[in-house]
Amino acid sequence: MIQVLVIGAGPAGLAAARAARRLGASVTLLDSSDQLGGQFWRHLPAARPAARERILHHGWDTFQSLSATLESDGGCRIIRSANVFALETAAAGPGTVHVIVGAPDGVGRKRLSFSPDAIVLATGAHDRTLPFPGWDLPGVFTGGAAQALAKGERLAVGRRVVVSGAGPFLLPVAASLVAVGSRVLGVYEANRLPALVRGWLPRPWQLLGAWKKGAELGGYARGHLAHRIPYKLGRAVVAAHGTDRVESVTVAEITADWTPIPGTERRIAVDAVCISHGFTPRLELAVAAGCALTLERFVRVDDRQHSSAPGVYAAGEITGIGGVDLALAEGTIAGHAAAGGTIGDRALRTTVRGRRTFQGFAARIEAAHGIRAGWPEMLTSDTIVCRCEEVTYGHLCETAESTGSRSLRAIKLSTRAGLGICQGRICGRSVEELLACRAGGGLVDGVNTDRRPISGTIRLGELAAAVTPADSYRLTSTSESSKGTL
Known part of the structure; x- marks a missing residue:
């Protein structure tokens, strides 16, 4: 029997x-959370469910069907609170996956290792937030963090909130904030109308297969009107102000390339601001597995979702930011192929058509809402770029100019940018772009901030501990599937 991880x-x-x-494959499903659903279907725990959970999520019935099917399937082992901290390649097959199981701050965690016949990487993405003056103040949240608190804990990040950045994700963030009682003072999309028209309107008939997205947009529009939320194009939060936390933000008009326009600034009193400039794929494991990346830094896959690494498939946001429908289609194809199926099988015909439709949808999102080159003009010399190590934009630029270095590794070691606890997950790509702009001809050492051989935190004692063979690790129950016994 084929073993799929x-x-x-x-x-x-x-x-x-x-x-x-x-x-018919034997499946082991790993997730670092104690709940299924990922970031998209983040929800209250079973011990305290929402009375009407369905109205809080798109595709909730799909999630319930998927989770119920897998939870009740004896051939699918689900291990929650499972953090993959390393992936070792092998001469044959996809290699060995090293996992630590248990609460992130817990003790007595178990080390497991898996050497399956095939691996499906569905590690998702995290928020991309560009730095700006004051973004390190308490009260500045990523859009994903604000939505996670609203969905998973029913907590509002503030009473008076501004949402800013780029992309369709700003709309569900605002909706989630309103649902938990926040007053959203405005949603500010950085891109202007011409960019949105160029991105969305060519060959509109190709969007017919994504008609559900239009219905979602209509729902968000009704919510904006009902709660009188302004939606402004060509504007951005260019600074946050406060002492112990955010007290106000400055919103300004920006040009098509995101350069702030002097004289258009407007100050707004807030107690929280939510920022999202799209998403960064979580590529640590894909890079460790040897998967080739595209020029846009996503995992390169073929029509079976197979990567360049033997036995390693990839699906979802790590192959391109396209939303839940594309993720479901790619996941279905990847799982089918990993279990020995072919792309021409009848069972995949509808799914393959859906993947094509939503890949086109994803391309439109990037064309309309992608990050533009002028964003560094929002920075001042004392703007913190790397929050973990408190590296300022001025220090980064001075180091690059004084050393004349075009090596990302050398400048990181000189400034410590990207070397903090997040290991460059938040600032890494921004640091790369800032340095590439200042180094004539770009960076030359071939290093990027997606390469993290140890992809998750682990104690030295746990790293040195004996590995529990995966086959001997047993789950006490489906509902307690992160608590194993030997």
């Missing part, structure tokens, strides 16, 4: 696990 239990991972099981 799926890493990530968001939409792509759940779809992959179900598809692999349908072909």
Whole structure:
């Protein structure tokens, strides 16, 4: 029997696990959370469910069907609170996956290792937030963090909130804030109308297959009107102000390339601001597995979702930011192929068509809402770029100019930018772009901030501990599937 290991239990991972099981593969599904659903279907725990959970999520019925099917399937082992900290390649097959199971700050965690026949990487993405003056103040949240608190804890990040950045994700963030009682004072999309028209309107008939997205947009528009939330194009939060926390923000008009326009600044009193400039794929494991990346820094896959690494498939946001429908389609194809199926199988015909539609949708998102080159003009010399190590933009530039270095590794070591506890997950790509702009011809050492051989935190004692063979690790129950016994 083919052994398939799926890493990530968001939409792509759940779809992959179900598809692999349908072909009879033995499936192990790992997720770092104690709940299934990933960031998209983040929800209250079963011990304190919402009275009407369905109205808080898109595609809730799909999630319930996927999770119920896998939870009740004896051929699918689900391990929650499972943090993959390393992936070792092998001469044959996809290699060995090293996992630590238990609460992130807990003791007595178990080390497991898996050497499956195939791996499906569905590790998702995290928020991309560009630095700006004051973004390190308490009260500045990523859009994803604010939505996670609203969905998973029913907590509002503030009473008076501004949402700013770029992309369709700003709309569900605002909706989630309103649902938990925040007053959203405005949603500010950085891109202007011409960019949105160029990105969205060419060949509109190709969007017919994504008609559900239009219905979602209509729902958000009704919510904006009902709560009188202004939606402004060509504007951005260019600074946050306060002492112990955010007290106000400055919003300004920006040009098509995101350069602030002097004289257009407006100050707004707030107690929180939510920022999102899109998403960064979580590529640590894909890079460790040897997967080739595209020029846009996503995992390169073929029509089976197979990467360049033997036995390693990829699905969801790590192959391109396209939303839940694309993730479900890619996950289904990846799981089917990992279990020995072919792309021409009848069971995949509808899914393959759906993937094509939503890949086009993803391309439109990037064309309309992508980050523009002028964003560094928002920075001042004392703007902190790397929050972990408190590295300022001025220090970064001075180091690059004084050393004349075009090596990302050398400048990181000189400034410590990207070397803090987040290991460059938040600032890494911004640091790369800032340095590439200042180094004539770009950076030359071939290093990037997505390469993290140890992809998660682990204690030295746990690293030195004996590995529990995966086959001997047993789950006490489905509902306690992160608590194993030997």
